Amino acid sequence: NAGVTQTPKFRILKIGQSMTLQCTQDMNHNYMYWYRQDPGMGLKLIYYSVGAGITDKGEVPNGYNVSRSTTEDFPLRLELAAPSQTSVYFCATSTGGNTQYFGPGTRLTVL
Amino acid sequence: DQQVKQNSPSLSVQEGRISILNCDYTNSMFDYFLWYKKYPAEGPTFLISISSIKDKNEDGRFTVFLNKSAKHLSLHIVPSQPGDSAVYFCAALSLNAGNMLTFGGGTRLMVKP
Numbered sequence: 001n002a003g004v005t006q007t008p009k010f011r012i013l014k015i016g017q018s019m020t021l022q023c024t025q026d027m028n029h030n031y032m033y034w035y036r037q038d039p040g041m042g043l044k045l046i047y048y049s050v051g052a053g054i055t056d057k058g059e060v061p062n063g064y065n066v067s068r069s070t071t072e073d074f075p076l077r078l079e080l081a082a083p084s085q086t087s088v089y090f091c092a093t094s095t096g097g098n099t100q101y102f103g104p105g106t107r108l109t110v111l
Numbered sequence: 112d113q114q115v116k117q118n119s120p121s122l123s124v125q126e127g128r129i130s131i132l133n134c135d136y137t138n139s140m141f142d143y144f145l146w147y148k149k150y151p152a153e154g155p156t157f158l159i160s161i162s163s164i165k166d167k168n169e170d171g172r173f174t175v176f177l178n179k180s181a182k183h184l185s186l187h188i189v190p191s192q193p194g195d196s197a198v199y200f201c202a203a204l205s206l207n208a209g210n211m212l213t214f215g216g217g218t219r220l221m222v223k224p
Contacts, residue, residue: 031209031210035214040216042117042215042217043155044214048211050209058211090154092154094210098145098204098210100157101157102155102156104152104153104154105153
């Protein structure tokens, strides 16, 4: 089992460009999450999903969009990249219990 | 308004000694508290958790203590090993609203051989 996979590992964007960060899991978990981690800071929740077709905002959703058409995939979309979105992005999954399982992260730089 | 705080950004400990990492929170409604460990260029990995109705949970070298009246928890690692060197995040979980985790800022632990 691969667990939680994220692509790409690294990306540099120009201001105003758009991109999709991919997250795929093979653990059949209903709950999925997107976090961002700024340098020297903790993780902050961007969006989450409790199942296919259901998404909701977290603490810092502005500038992002998500969709959840399948149990396995939870892509995060940046429409108009800004320097403030330079961060490391982590996807996580959960059965709904008290433990979340994280992917390896995507390091995004917006110049 | 930070609901979960780790006031020590770093901690250095000698191998074999005890490491104590601290965490404070403000919201009495959290249901669980968790500790995650993070190595560079990797995602956080779950270490240990404690229910809000307990005051201690132990797993091998790792013990978490919860003091609800002080809204404080701590992670004890005994004995510390060089492989324990990592960033440790304290997190709090609310079981409603999607089981969201609220993270502290992290403490970098360095265990010297």
